[in-house]
Amino acid sequence: MKLISMKAHELHELIKKKEIKAEEIAKEHIERINEADKKINAFITFKPEEIIENAKKIDKYIADGGEVKNFTGIPIAIKDNICIKDVNTTCASKILADYSSVYDATVINKLNKHNYLLLGKANMDEFAMGSSNENSAFGPVKNPWDLERVPGGSSGGPAASVASFEAVCSLGSDTGGSIRMPASLCGVVGFKPTYGRVSRYGLVAFASSLDQIGPFGRDVTDCINLYDVISGHDEFDSTSLDMKDIKDYGYKHGQDIKGMKVGVPKELMVKEIDSEVKASILDTIKILEKNGADVEETTLPSIEYALSVYYIIAPSEASSNLSRFDGVRYGYRDKDAQGLREMYRKTRAAGFGPEVKRRIMIGTYCLSSGYYDAYYEKAQKIRTLIIDDFKKAFSKYDILVGPTSPTTAFKLGERMDDLLLMYLSDICTIPVNLAGIPAISIPCGLSSGKLPIGFQIMADTLREDNIFKAAHFLESEINWKITPKI
Amino acid sequence: MEDNTENLDNLSNAESAGKADERFETIIGLETHVELSTKTKMFCGCRLSFGEKPNSNTCPVCLGHPGSLPVVNKKAVEYAMKIALALNCRINEYTIFHRKNYFYPDMTKNYQISQFDIPIGVGGFVDVNMGDYVRRVGITRVHMEEDAGKLVHSGTTGRISEADYSIGDFNRAGTPLIEIVTEPEIKSPLEAKQYMITLRNILLYLDVSDCSMEEGSLRCDANISVKLKGSDKLGTRAEIKNLNSFKFIQKALEYEVGRQISLINSGKKVIQQTRHYDDKTQSTKALRSKEEAHDYRYFPDPDLVPININESWIKEVRDSIPELPNQKEQRYNDKFGLSDYDSSLLASDFEISCYFEKALASYDSNAKGICNWLMGDFSAFLNKDQISINESKIKPEHLAGLVKLIDDGKISSKIAKSVFEEMYLKGTDPNEIIKEKGLEQISDEHELESIIKEVINNNPDAVNQYKSGKVKAIGFLVGQVMQKTKGKANPTLVNEIIIKKLS
Known part of the structure; x- marks a missing residue:
């Protein structure tokens, strides 16, 4: 098996057993980026010599008996709105094109403690504003499934790099769907944690009350593991949750979903939804039903x-x-x-x-x-109503499910002249940010045009455990093995 | 702009400005900014500093680097609570920060984190002692915010509009600031000045700011208008900026009263505008009219969470408030038996009252004596040299020592004055001075008796006068003894011995 096709937890096992070196993994990924990124354009900053140098350092650290943690030596792409000391943070904008950060974001500090391998800074919509990754001063990112289509946005680079095997995992940010929507369009897993779970210190702010950093991976396990590393209270972010007073539900792999209460908000099956997308979502819901979950339609009137x-x-x-x-x-x-x-x-x-x-x-x-x-x-008052709608729903259901995006990946330029249509791309993901709740997008099917469809699972504030349980279960049932041709 | 609203911008001479017009009354509201003396800044861990290398106390947060976030300094919140409580305010148990948005290069984020509709303290008052009456000035609000950096503009004028370039020092950026806003209840420039003196004194007592007006840690803006006496209708106000000394506050406001009255008397209108006081011309100049005023687009700062202040926290802070000037005044009255006048004078100056109490700590049998020195000769010397009591060389325990020397009869009040002068110039212990210069009073009866005997023998005329009933002649004899002892003899004792010898 080629190294680039492996998940982070698979590579981790090999590194731990000292069967491969970080440098070998790095080299294969660099090769892949050199070959694929001419077409994809997922990276803004990519410095192969530095990657190799850092991989060698990690190998030496391991050889010297350093602890091999989950992400030690794993190549990760970081969205270019997350600050890394002495590395450019452009936010895909001309105004920061040459700006080098003077400090590390808290999530980077946490990854550094794992001795992760920085692969580069990933392309995005300028200041995370967009749904197609076409608003980048460094050119648009292309969807690995169809180079004439968008990867979604604003974390187009982090999503496309993982989908095209350029990166093993990546970090993005999600303000109105900027992780889940491109994850859906690129056929990868993308997770937005509860607001306050992951420190925003060092994330260049777009909308402070909505922004949240989260992971991309090619499976649910990688996303959970990466989330475990980056989450936790941070004294440098006043909005970060202090878990001292909050019950942490934790999560154990391998639970079944029998008796899980699942709500399907009818408002998320928007009228703009593509019929193929709708069919795939309903099929996925049937899997839940078939395996003992109590599924019923529900309503979130304010959304x-x-x-x-x-x-x-x-x-x-x-x-x-x-x-x-x-x-x-x-x-x-x-x-x-x-x-x-x-x-x-x-x-x-x-x-x-x-x-x-x-x-x-x-x-x-x-x-x-x-x-x-x-x-x-x-708007703030209505936001409160939306929060109340979700609260009410979660008093009955463990999770809410529906589509991540009403459509599969659209063509480059297709929505640039129709902004309302562009803004509608996020209609299924935005309510989650307004309510501050966690949600994941996992691949659940392919359209007839061979484009991925994403399934969204939402849970109550701090109930990531319910999301992980359902996502893990669906992932094993769907057994997603299809990959883009590029 | 209509003709009759034309702005009489600067009076032809400042004299006409100072003239009071009995038909009008003045209404003033003050906004005071206080830089707190916490160890660190309002929203980051940078140390507060003054006069250090530019930009040496900065970090990504106070420099407004992308991705950085503010975290509230709890100590600053406590200082703000202290101030609010000392000014008799109610503490809002739920208080939040807003962003005040405007572009200026001294603001690193181009917004200032401040408070808007839910400030930490509301509805207080300060009693201002005006000598023959007390003016109670309402405090509308006490709120927290952050200070900006400092800019230096190239070129001769020092104005940004005429500079080729400007340089920024952000050591001050993010310093905790408290804004104290009064109700429009101050009735004269003198009351305004007196209010500021009273406020400064309270802040010094609280030990929350160094209150240095020269360094800008205490500064104030004034809103001022005039109206015909008895009229319900308030006049149009002007806002005067840059009032950074007690003197300027009074002068600028006196000028402004005159300017506004002159405008009205000449049939013109006062325009609502911001004006700047220039001490060189002793006048105020228009900066901008309110029509062009900023829309600050206030909204709650989403990077910060609300501060919840519970009863026990308020109690804890209230308990930490030291004795305030009016309480101190009462104590001086009750415990030391000082007069109302003395107590109020001592308590109204934080530094002098501290000095007074330090002196009492080393000698507490004659508070009135120490007070007299502080209010009398000592104040006169300080005034002459324009220095504060803490800058003088005399240590409190030495002043107490001086009073004790008098009380013990070791030196006369006359000698004490020259000893004090020596202490003031060199900071020496009075005991050393009298020892060194041999100034100690002679109270030894044997020693005095021989001198007195000599004086009686040498002045038979005076002796006879006394014996024939001219009691006053004794003064001459005492004077002779004083002369012979170079003033060191204890005059009371000398008096007694002479009377005994001649009877």
Whole structure:
């Protein structure tokens, strides 16, 4: 078996037994990236010499008797909005094209303790704003299943690199579906934890109340293991949950799903849903039913407003979060500008792409005096209703299930002129972020056009254990072995 | 802008500004910023510093690097609670931070983390002693925020608009700031100044800030308007910035009262605007009118969680508040029997009251005596040199020693004055001074008797006058003894011995 086709937990066993070296794994992945990434464009920063050098260091560490943890020597791609000291963090934007981070994000600190192998910084939609990875200053990422199609966004690079065997695992960020949606379109597993489970320190903020870092992998086990490494309380993030006072349900592999209560919110089977997607989702639900889960249709009445609420709250927070990119202290600055105002204006006009500018303008408008009450405040109230809907549902069900994306991967450029259609891509994932609950997307089938379909499993706040149980079970039942041709 | 609203921007001469017009009354509200003296910044672990190498106390958080997040400094919250409680405010048990959005290069994130509609303290008051009356000034709110960095602009004017480049020092960025906002209840520039003195004193007592106005750790802006006496309608207000000394507060506001009254008297309107006080011209200048004011787009900071303050935390902080000026005044009255006047003067200056108590710690039998020195000669010397009591060379225990020397009859009050001068100049222990210079009072009867005998023998005229009933002649004899002893003889004792000898 080629090393690049192996999962992290499989490689880990070999490394632990000293049957392979980190350097061999690294070399094979570098080779793969050199060959495939010309077409995929999943990486913004990729430095083969440094990877080899670091792999050698890890091998020496192991040879010297260092502990081999789950991700020791495992090549991982990191979305380019997560800070790594002395490595560029571009957020796929011209305004940060040459910006080198001055510190490590908390998730990177945690991975460093495992002696993971950084493979590179993965491409994305600029500042994580987008659903197709077409809004990147470094060019779009292509879907490994069909190079004329998008990988989904905004974590297109992290998803496509794992789907195309360039990376074993990756880290992405999910604000409105940015992990689950590309995972669905690329046929990999992508997981968004409960808000506050994973520290946001070092994640360049898009919408602070919604952002959450999470893992991509080619199976559920890799995602769980990676999540275990990156999660936990962090004193540098005030919104990080202190588990001292919270019951941790934990998770044990190999439980069956008999008696599990499963709700299928009818609102997630949106009218825009593709018939093939719908059929595949219903088939997957049948697997649950057949194996003893109690499945019934349910309702989340308020999530009809989720998309509207999201497109007020996320841009509002973003308009403030992105104001620090002004050319004063770091990043791109227009050199010819005369005076302060012009420097701000020209720097930001040239530094940001059109989607980012659009959202900054929407957000600025929503927060303006005279409009705040009508937009931002009202959106917050509806967000509370959405949270209540989920609470009510989870008082009855262990998990809620449905599609991750209403459609399979669409063609590059297809939705760039129809923004409402583009925004609709996230209609099934956005409610989860608004409620702060965890959700996973796992591959559940292929369309007739040989494009992957993703199945979404949601659980109550902090009940990741229920998600993992169902996802693990479905994964073994579906026995997903299909891979993209590239 | 209509003609009649034309802005009488600067009065032709400042004199006409100072003139009070009895028909008008003045209404002032003050917003005071206090830099706290916590060890670290408001939202990161950087050390607070002043005058250190630029940007030496910075980190990704206070520099606003991408991905960094704020974490609230608990000590700063406690200091804020202390201030709010000392100003008789109610503590909001649920308080949150907002973002105040505006672009300026001294703000590293281009928003300031501040408080908006749920500040930590609301609805308090401060009693300001005006001598013949007390003005109770309502405190609208006490809120927490972070300070900005400092910019230095190239070029001769020091203005950003005329600079080729500017350099930033972000050591101050993120310093915890408290804003204290009063109700518009201050009725004169003098009351405004007195309010600031009172507030500063309370803050010094609380030990939450060094309150240095020169270093900018205490600064204030004033909202001021005038209206015809008896009128219900408030006048249009102007906001005066840059009031960074007690003197400026009074001067700027006096100028502004005159300017606004002159405008109204000449049929013009006062425009709502922000003005800047310039001490060189002793006048205020318009910065920008409120119409162009920023829309700060306040919204709750999603990076921070609400602070929940429970009863026991409030109690803990309340218990840590030291004796405040008005309580101290009462204690001086009750325990040391000082007059209202003395007690109030001592307590109204934090540094002097500390000094007073340190002196009492080494000699507590004559509080009034120590107080007299502090209020009398000592104050005069300090005023002359324009220094504070902590900058003087005299140690509290030495001042106490001086009073004790007088009380023990070791030196006369007259000698004490020259000893004090020596102490003030060199900081020497008074006991050493009198020893070194041989100034100790002669109270030894044997020693005095021989001198007195000599004086009586040498002055038969005076002796006869006394014996014939001219009691006053004794003063001459005592004076002779004092002269012979170079002032060191104990005059009371000399008096007694002469009377005994002549009777």
